[in-house]
Every structure is written in C-alpha cells, then in structure tokens.
Amino acid sequence: MLIKKGAEASLYLEEWHNRKVIMKRRLPKRYRIPELDMTIRSQRTAHEPNIIHKAKEAGVPTPTIFMVDVADANIVMEFVEGKQIKEVLDTVSSEERLRLSRLIGMMIGRLHRHGIIHGDLTTSNMILTPHDKVVFVDFGLSERSEELEPKGVDLHLMKRALHSTHHKHAKECFKAVMKGYAEAVGQEETKKVTAKIREIAKRGRYVAER
Amino acid sequence: MPKNNSADSYCLGIESTADDFGAAVVSFDGKVLSNANDTYMPKEGGIHPREAARHHAEAAEKVLAEAFQKAAIRPQDINLVAFSQGPGLGPCLRTGATAARALASYLDVPLVGVNHCVGHIEIGKLATGATDPVTLYASGGNTIVSAFEAGRYRIFGETLDIAIGNCLDVFARAVGLQQRRGAPFGAVVEELAQEGKQFVSLPYTVKGMDLSFSGLLTAAVQAFQSGQHSLEDVCFSLQEVAFSMLTEVTERALAHTEKPEVLLTGGVAANRRLQSMLAVIAEEHDARFCVVPLRLAADNGAMIAWAGILAYRSGVSTPIEKSYVNVKWRLEDVYAPWVEG
Numbered sequence: 001m002l003i004k005k006g007a008e009a010s011l012y013l014e015e016w017h018n019r020k021v022i023m024k025r026r027l028p029k030r031y032r033i034p035e036l037d038m039t040i041r042s043q044r045t046a047h048e049p050n051i052i053h054k055a056k057e058a059g060v061p062t063p064t065i066f067m068v069d070v071a072d073a074n075i076v077m078e079f080v081e082g083k084q085i086k087e088v089l090d091t092v093s094s095e096e097r098l099r100l101s102r103l104i105g106m107m108i109g110r111l112h113r114h115g116i117i118h119g120d121l122t123t124s125n126m127i128l129t130p131h132d133k134v135v136f137v138d139f140g141l142s143e144r145s146e147e148l149e150p151k152g153v154d155l156h157l158m159k160r161a162l163h164s165t166h167h168k169h170a171k172e173c174f175k176a177v178m179k180g181y182a183e184a185v186g187q188e189e190t191k192k193v194t195a196k197i198r199e200i201a202k203r204g205r206y207v208a209e210r
Numbered sequence: 211m212p213k214n215n216s217a218d219s220y221c222l223g224i225e226s227t228a229d230d231f232g233a234a235v236v237s238f239d240g241k242v243l244s245n246a247n248d249t250y251m252p253k254e255g256g257i258h259p260r261e262a263a264r265h266h267a268e269a270a271e272k273v274l275a276e277a278f279q280k281a282a283i284r285p286q287d288i289n290l291v292a293f294s295q296g297p298g299l300g301p302c303l304r305t306g307a308t309a310a311r312a313l314a315s316y317l318d319v320p321l322v323g324v325n326h327c328v329g330h331i332e333i334g335k336l337a338t339g340a341t342d343p344v345t346l347y348a349s350g351g352n353t354i355v356s357a358f359e360a361g362r363y364r365i366f367g368e369t370l371d372i373a374i375g376n377c378l379d380v381f382a383r384a385v386g387l388q389q390r391r392g393a394p395f396g397a398v399v400e401e402l403a404q405e406g407k408q409f410v411s412l413p414y415t416v417k418g419m420d421l422s423f424s425g426l427l428t429a430a431v432q433a434f435q436s437g438q439h440s441l442e443d444v445c446f447s448l449q450e451v452a453f454s455m456l457t458e459v460t461e462r463a464l465a466h467t468e469k470p471e472v473l474l475t476g477g478v479a480a481n482r483r484l485q486s487m488l489a490v491i492a493e494e495h496d497a498r499f500c501v502v503p504l505r506l507a508a509d510n511g512a513m514i515a516w517a518g519i520l521a522y523r524s525g526v527s528t529p530i531e532k533s534y535v536n537v538k539w540r541l542e543d544v545y546a547p548w549v550e551g
Contacts, residue, residue, distance in 0.1 A: 007462035007491075030494075031487035032454045035409045040454075064425055124466070141416065153370065153417050160419070161401045163542075165466075200370065 008044070008140050016076055021066060026073035027192075041073035044140050049075060051116060051142045058114035060107045061135040080109040080135045086123040089166050089173070091189075097169060101176035103134055108158065108177070109184025111136075112193075117143045121158040123165055152196030155181070159197065217241070220283055221522070222289040222313065222382050223515025224274075226306025227298030227326045228351055229257045231266040233274045234511030235281035235288070238519055240336055244280035245505065245512040246273045247359030251391070256379065263301035270309050277511065278347055292518020295528070296539035298351065303535035311530055322518040323528040326509075327352060327541040328500075331363060332520055334475035335512035338500035341550075342468045346460045346488065349476035349509075350375030353421060353456070355463045356541060358549050366463035366540050367419030374452055375478050377423040385441060386429045392510075399445045401487060406446020414451050419462055421455050452485045461491040474501045477508040515517050524548040 003022075004011040012023040026041040028034075049065040053208060056062055066074040076199060085104065089097060111118060118125075119141030127135045143150065162170040182190040217239045225232035229252075234245040250265035252258060253523050278285060293310030296303060307323075314321040316494040334340065344366070347354045353369040365443050372380070375396060382395035388400075389395045412429045415422040430448040441448075464472060472492040474485060479502050492499035506512060521527075 005465065007458055007465045029454075029458075029490075031457050031490040033409060033450050036414070036450055036454060039411070041413060120419075122466075150417075153420065157417065157420065160365070164359060164366055167360055167364075 006138075013079060016066065016078075019066075020079040022063065022077050022079050024077065024140075025073040033096055042070050045073040045075060046070045048142070049077075051139045051144070052077075054114065054116055054144075055111060055136060055139065058110045058116060060110050061129075061133045062139070063135065063137055067197055077166050079125045080129065080137060082127040082129040082135065084124050085126040085128055085134065087164060090169065094169075094172075097173060098176045100128070100134070101173040102180035102183075105177035105180025105182075106184045107134055107136060107180075108155065109181040112151045112154070112181075113185050115144050115146045117145050117154050119143060119154065119157075121154055122161040148192055148196050151193050152200050155193060156197050156200045219289045220281075220287055221292055221515040221519045222274075222277065222285075222288045222510040223324075223513070223518055224293040224306045224310045224327070225326075225456065225475060225509050225511045225514045226263075226266045226302050226309075227294050227296075227509055228302060228502065229262050229265075230509040231269045231273055231306070232509060232514075233277035234271075234515050235283050236324035236512055236519060238289075238523070240516065240519075241467045242506075242516075243283065244277045244511045245510050246276035246280065247510060248273050249391075251389075255361065255383070257299065258502050259299040259301045262299065263305045264307075266302055266305040270305070274309070274313075275318055279502040285313070285317060288313075288319060290320055290322060290518060290522050291317070292322045292324050292514050292522075294326045294329065294514050295531075295533070296326065296536035298318060298326055298535075298537060300535065300537045301402070303537065304431050307533060307535050311533055315530065320522065320527045321533060322522050322526060323533055324514045324517045324521065325539055325541060325544045327354060327356075328363065328546065329513035329517040330475045331356070331396055332478075332505050332517045333510075334473045334500065334502040336516055337503050337506055340471045340473045340498070340500045342469055343471035343473035343500060344460060344464045344467055344497075345475060347476045348374050348456060348474070348478035348484070350379060350478075352476065353423075354541060355460050357463060357467045357469055358546070359467075361545055361547065361549075363541050363544065363546060363549075365540075366406070366466065367421065367459040370417065370420050371424040372427065373415045374421075374423060374456060375476070377427045377452060378448075378478070381427055381430050385434050385444070394477070396478055396481060399449065401485065401535065402445040403440050403449045403483065404446075405442040406440070406444070408446075409450065410443055410447040412441035412447055412451045414455060416458055421459055423452060423455075426451060447483075449483055453481070453487050456484065457487040457491055460488060461495070464495050464497060468495075469497065471498045471500055472500075475507065476502075479507045480504055520548040
C-alpha cells in the first residue's frame with residue numbers, strides 16, 4: 001500500500017515475512033533521461049542503508065534495514081511506529097515543543113560529530129515513537145563529511161524547514177535545536193557552525209556575478 | 211486617486227535590476243498596455259554593474275517614451291509609479307529608482323517599491339491564471355522554489371551559490387559561444403543541446419531542497435575543454451543535469467505543500483526542455499502546469515507595474531524617503547497581504 005509519494009522515492013507499507021515493513025522504492029522518474037535516472041536511483045539506494053547504519057553507531061535511532069536491492073532501487077526496512085514530528089510540533093505544549101526540538105538538535109549533533117550529513121532535515125523525516133525516541137528516517141540525500149560547510153547547510157535546511165512548516169514557533173524551536181546540538185558537539189563547535197549558517201543564509205541571496 | 215480594479219487607472223512600472231531597463235503601463239484591472247525594454251549588451255564578459263547602470267540612464271528616456279506611446283497613455287494619466295527596489299545590482303537599481311522617484315513626484319502620484327522576485331511570481335500568476343502555485347523562478351540572478359504560506363512567499367529551496375541562468379551564461383562564455391539579440395546564451399545552449407546525443411556524466415548536487423550549480427559549471431567547462439566530448443553533448447548533459455536538479459527540488463516542494471499548480475517563471479522559463487520536465491511532475495501530482503509567456507519571462511516593467519498595483523490596492527506604498535534600494539531584499543521578507551491564503 002502506497003503511504004507516501006515523495007519527490008525522491010515512494011514508500012509502501014507491506015507485509016514481508018510476517019513483518020510490517022516499509023518498502024522504499026526509487027521509481028524511475030519520467031522527466032530524467034534513463035542514463036541519469038538509473039545512476040541517481042542506484043547510487044542513492046546503495047548509499048542509504050550504509051549511512052543509516054553509521055547513524056546507529058553514532059547513537060541516533062534509525063530504522064532497521066532488512067533488504068537492499070540496488071538493481072531495482074529498492075530497500076526493505078522496519079516500519080517505525082509513531083508520529084511524524086511535523087504533525088506533533090505545533091500541537092504539543094510549548095514545554096514539550098522545546099524539549100523535542102532540543103532532542104532533535106542533540107541527534108543532529110551526534111550525526112555531525114560522526115561525520116554524517118543528513119541532507120534533508122525536515123520535520124516529516126523524524127518520527128516520535130511511543131517510547132519517546134525520535135527516529136530519523138530518509139537518509140536518501142545524506143553524505144559523509146567532517147567539514148563545517150555541509151554541517152552548516154544541513155542546519156540551514158532544518159531552520160528553513162521550521163520556518164516554512166512551523167512558522168509560528170520556528171524561532172524558539174531552532175534556538176532549542178541549537179541548544180541540543182551544543183550538548184552533543186560542544187559550545188566551541190556550535191559557535192563555528194552558527195557563524196556558518198549565517199554565512200550560508202547570506203550566500204543564498206541574489207547572486208548576479210560570480 | 212486610483213480606483214481598485216479599475217480599467218481607467220494606470221500604473222507605470224520601472225524595472226532596472228540587472229541588464230534590462232524596462233518600462234510598462236498596466237491598468238489596474240490587469241491589462242498590460244505596453245512593455246518597453248532595452249537590454250545592455252556587454253562587448254565581452256558578464257554584466258558590469260556600473261556600465262549597465264550607465265546604459266539604463268541613457269536608455270531611460272527612450273524606453274519610457276515608448277511605454278507611454280505604445281499604451282497611448284499620457285504621463286499625466288498615470289495614477290501610480292512602481293519600481294524594482296531589489297534584489298539586484300545596486301547601481302542599476304538606483305538608476306531605475308531615481309527615474310521612478312522623479313516621475314512620481316512630478317506627476318504627484320504614489321510610489322511603490324516592488325520586490326523583483328515578487329514581480330516575476332505575480333506576472334506569472336496574472337498571465338496564466340494560477341492562484342496558489344509552487345513557483346520555480348529561474349533566471350540569470352535567481353533560482354528560487356517558493357509557495358505562499360501565511361502572508362508571505364516562503365522559500366522552499368534556492369541555489370546555495372550561483373543561479374541556473376548564470377551557470378548557463380558563464381558556461382556558454384567559457385566555451386566560446388556568442389549571444390545574439392533575441393537569442394541569449396540560454397537559447398544558444400538550448401539549440402546546441404538538441405543536437406546532443408551522448409550523455410556525459412556531470413555532478414548532480416541537490417542538498418535537501420537546495421541546489422548548487424558551481425561544481426556542475428566547472429565540470430561542464432572541463433568536460434568540453436578535455437576535447438573528449440562534443441559541445442553539443444556537453445550542452446545536452448549540462449541541461450539534463452541542471453534541469454533534473456531543478457525539477458527534483460520543485461517536485462519535493464510540490465509533494466510537501468500539495469499545491470494545485472506549478473508555475474515556471476523568470477528568464478530560464480523560456481527553455482522548452484525545462485518546461486517539459488516540469489510538465490511531467492505537475493501531471494504526476496495532479497497539478498496544473500503554468501508557464502509564463504515568453505514576452506513576460508525575462509525582466510520587464512509589466513511585472514513591476516502589476517506587483518505594484520497589487521501592493522498598492524492592499525494599502526502598501528513607499529514614501530520617497532523610504533524608497534532607497536535594497537540589493538539583498540529576500541522574497542520571504544515581503545509581507546504580501548494581497549494574496550489570498
């Protein structure tokens with residue numbers, strides 16, 4: 001059963017060996033020429049389970065991977081029970097909102113400390129489980145890097161996602177995210193990243209000349 | 211005083227953000243009566259801001275006269291003057307702003323400073339009838355995916371470095387192509403791309419909803435300079451990669467917002483390959499695909515006039531002492547009370 005048709009992949013909720021699983025299929029995109037399409041799909045399919053595993057090592061909850069089929073651009077993984085942060089963030093108490101934001105920030109910090117850039121930090125890619133864990137899903141655009149630049153971009157995207165989807169609480173939430181982030185990576189690193197985020201926001205502006 | 215939605219109230223719009231100087235007369239009920247333009251053509255290299263500003267100052271009189279003449283409207287019939295207040299090149303913006311201020315005070319009519327990006331979106335909506343689209347605004351200076359949420363055009367993705375149009379322009383110049391009047395670099399690359407057959411692998415850089423074109427530009431220039439690929443193949447591959455990136459990001463915004471329309475606007479909207487890619491995703495998400503007509507795609511005065519009318523009708527005007535240009539005015543900093551939503 002199709003549960004989410006994303007831009008990058010479609011998610012199906014399936015029964016697989018008596019287990020409720022998510023089948024992530026990177027379907028061919030008609031708008032892309034086949035050569036480019038196949039390269040993008042198989043690269044992302046091979047890459048994603050790898051980085052999901054690294055995230056677990058970093059102490060960030062991610063779904064369990066059951067099967068990877070690169071040729072078909074298909075991944076079978078655990079169905080994570082819970083609610084998208086996107087659904088809960090605006091409805092919970094302000095205390096809870098800040099606690100969740102801080103927890104999210106801490107998880108992002110752990111990823112970055114281990115050189116993992118998520119690449120698509122939005123509140124629809126985080127699931128709050130009944131056990132009060134925030135599970136990060138969709139590492140389809142993630143990459144490995146120890147550099148400041150992609151970390152800044154990652155957090156810039158998170159900030160952007162908060163502003164576009166949760167504009168009422170975006171400011172306080174992002175502040176809490178950075179607080180949690182600092183708990184994972186330390187104050188000094190956080191200062192550097194914060195400066196980078198500012199620089200990136202400026203750079204995205206009107207650029208007429210190189 | 212100008213009346214709302216009236217066919218007998220007119221706005222003069224002045225655009226001077228980058229290499230175009232444009233002036234247009236638009237009626238308050240949304241009819242483009244004239245849309246005059248003159249483009250600065252550098253002998254070599256890109257836009258030199260000061261040289262472009264000098265061009266605008268010299269062209270202003272002729273372009274303004276043409277705008278009034280074609281519209282068959284006398285300057286004293288104008289009820290509102292709108293100008294592009296930013297973002298853009300400082301010297302160019304200031305030239306247009308000076309003309310707008312002078313005209314508004316001479317004619318004793320209100321002045322409205324318009325955000326250039328809002329202009330592109332609003333003229334696209336006016337021309338295509340789109341009401342609440344996900345917009346891909348792709349031009350020489352900007353690459354923005356936006357949609358209206360809670361009073362503003364929110365940015366869902368944008369370039370982290372250079373704009374797509376800039377990428378195509380710099381590539382074309384680097385490989386020795388020439389632009390012609392009526393056929394800018396983008397059109398020249400598009401022509402060559404149609405002859406391309408072999409796909410050359412080039413870096414595809416999408417970061418979440420944001421894009422990066424600088425690595426792609428370098429790799430495309432190097433692919434050609436290596437002598438291993440024809441110019442046609444490189445143009446073809448550059449277009450395929452760059453436009454697939456734009457389409458992926460637009461599709462992600464569309465999936466996220468579930469808007470009913472996809473609007474393509476800005477100078478690069480003229481590219482048929484980009485149009486065809488976006489048409490595919492629009493269809494797959496049951497959205498209507500809208501593309502700004504060619505005559506309104508590049509920078510023009512009509513889009514400034516129309517955005518000015520919309521702002522003015524919702525109570526926004528710009529007193530002369532606050533009409534200084536804002537070279538880094540972000541789309542999402544504009545409160546847009548005229549949009550329903």
